[in-house]
Amino acid sequence: MSTAIGFFKRVLTAINPPASQPSLDSKPLKFGILGAAAIAPSALILPVRSHPEAVVYAVAARDASRAAAYAKKHGIPKAYGGPTGYQELLDDPEIDVIYNPLPNGLHYEWTIKALQAGKHVLLEKPAADTAEETRKMFDLAEKKDLVLLEAFHYRFHPAIQRVKAIIDSGELGAIKHISTALAIPAGGFKSGDIRFNHSLGGGALMDMGCYTLNCIRYLSSSEPISVISAEHTLHTSDVDRRTISTFALPNNATASLMCDLGVPLSYGIIPSMPQIGATVTCEGGVIEIYNFVLPTIYHSIKVTTKLAAGKGSTKRVEKVYTFEEGKMIGKGEAWWTTYRYQLEAFVDRVKGRTPQTWVDRDDSIANMHWIEEVYAKVLSSSYLPL
Numbered sequence: 001m002s003t004a005i006g007f008f009k010r011v012l013t014a015i016n017p018p019a020s021q022p023s024l025d026s027k028p029l030k031f032g033i034l035g036a037a038a039i040a041p042s043a044l045i046l047p048v049r050s051h052p053e054a055v056v057y058a059v060a061a062r063d064a065s066r067a068a069a070y071a072k073k074h075g076i077p078k079a080y081g082g083p084t085g086y087q088e089l090l091d092d093p094e095i096d097v098i099y100n101p102l103p104n105g106l107h108y109e110w111t112i113k114a115l116q117a118g119k120h121v122l123l124e125k126p127a128a129d130t131a132e133e134t135r136k137m138f139d140l141a142e143k144k145d146l147v148l149l150e151a152f153h154y155r156f157h158p159a160i161q162r163v164k165a166i167i168d169s170g171e172l173g174a175i176k177h178i179s180t181a182l183a184i185p186a187g188g189f190k191s192g193d194i195r196f197n198h199s200l201g202g203g204a205l206m207d208m209g210c211y212t213l214n215c216i217r218y219l220s221s222s223e224p225i226s227v228i229s230a231e232h233t234l235h236t237s238d239v240d241r242r243t244i245s246t247f248a249l250p251n252n253a254t255a256s257l258m259c260d261l262g263v264p265l266s267y268g269i270i271p272s273m274p275q276i277g278a279t280v281t282c283e284g285g286v287i288e289i290y291n292f293v294l295p296t297i298y299h300s301i302k303v304t305t306k307l308a309a310g311k312g313s314t315k316r317v318e319k320v321y322t323f324e325e326g327k328m329i330g331k332g333e334a335w336w337t338t339y340r341y342q343l344e345a346f347v348d349r350v351k352g353r354t355p356q357t358w359v360d361r362d363d364s365i366a367n368m369h370w371i372e373e374v375y376a377k378v379l380s381s382s383y384l385p386l
């Protein structure tokens with residue numbers, strides 16, 4: 001559905017989804033949220049409304065009145081607050097799943113505590129500060145037979161899956177280069193934002209670069225061989241506002257990423273257009289997706305296929321809001337956001353069903369590994385021998 005009416009219908013339903021009746025056959029999972037986080041309404045609270053097997057049961061915040069106000073605003077029955085609020089949430093026997101949208105630097109500590117308390121965890125991206133921390137979290141989840149998922153929500157949407165299916169079909173031939181970008185104009189985040197705080201795991205590569213890197217690894221179905229180059233534009237001496245990096249991929253292919261938490265305004269007044277795309281150049285053509293991160297609002301998939309020498313090329317544009325539109329199999333509605341698709345998969349997994357897609361432990365560990373490698377490359381490139 002790609003018309004203007006389709007756009008309004010999709011977006012309005014996405015922000016005001018129809019409420020589902022709780023399932024009578026399967027006990028709904030009770031979610032608890034760690035922190036009165038800005039992202040939780042989009043990533044969990046709204047998606048839960050239309051899922052018959054999920055409810056948001058409790059929230060915890062460091063400040064009791066903040067927890068209570070957040071709970072009231074979002075219709076959450078229980079609020080935990082104060083210095084012991086997070087642990088009280090984890091200890092609540094009613095709760096099945098913890099959603100962890102704390103600042104990146106706290107992901108590891110509180111995911112380990114949640115798993116120790118016997119809860120499944122839906123963990124915000126990036127998984128942790130390091131690959132080693134990520135490995136430890138997944139080891140514990142496996143040991144305790146609990147579900148742990150790094151919330152790379154875009155992977156659950158049919159749009160990016162369609163892009164991968166076209167690449168994998170061989171229609172465009174072998175991949176030569178993948179470029180991914182996520183950049184927003186200056187002013188999107190205030191200077192006190194968690195993203196600009198090194199001790200909380202901030203930085204453009206951690207926040208946005210984790211998607212661009214994940215997208216390269218996903219679309220290429222491979223791990224990079226090496227980081228060829230990496231460069232930061234710093235926000236402060238220990239936080240990258242922007243990172244660009246290039247990679248060697250198997251089969252002589254290459255990749256590049258760019259992420260930026262605040263592209264400066266041109267002439268001090270003109271904001272840049274957000275960059276939220278991926279382009280895959282193959283031997284026989286090019287596939288470009290615009291807006292792989294929030295495709296429900298709008299996205300386009302442009303496929304250009306080279307014809308025989310001297311005969312030009314053919315072009316087509318696809319919009320894939322449902323698996324059906326993408327000639328794939330899976331549940332969903334055009335208005336389902338990436339987060340709603342993700343919730344479907346998460347609940348399926350906890351309930352012992354096979355999810356349509358999954359982001360597994362090796363994927364999360366490898367993504368953190370390459371984030372670390374990019375940071376290391378910047379450090380080693382800045383070394384100037386005397």
Ligand SMILES: NC(=O)C1=CN([C@@H]2O[C@H](COP(=O)(O)OP(=O)(O)OC[C@H]3O[C@@H](n4cnc5c(N)ncnc54)[C@H](OP(=O)(O)O)[C@@H]3O)[C@@H](O)[C@H]2O)C=CC1
Binds near residue numbers: 038040
């Ligand atoms: N999937 C997605 O699309 C998105 C994911 N994210 C991810 O979600 C996470 C949270 O992002 P966002 O919601 O924007 O973050 P917020 O700035 O809203 O912070 C989240 C919570 O962190 C808690 N917190 C705990 N300790 C600290 C501290 N020392 N300083 C500041 N906050 C603290 C606060 O909890 P309290 O209420 O207890 O004070 C706050 O509510 C990040 O990991 C981010 O990468 C973010 C945006 C989009």
Ligand SMILES: O=C1OC[C@@H](O)[C@H](O)[C@H]1O
Binds near residue numbers: 195207208293
């Ligand atoms: O989806 C997103 O877009 C904006 C980012 O800063 C955020 O953390 C990310 O998850």
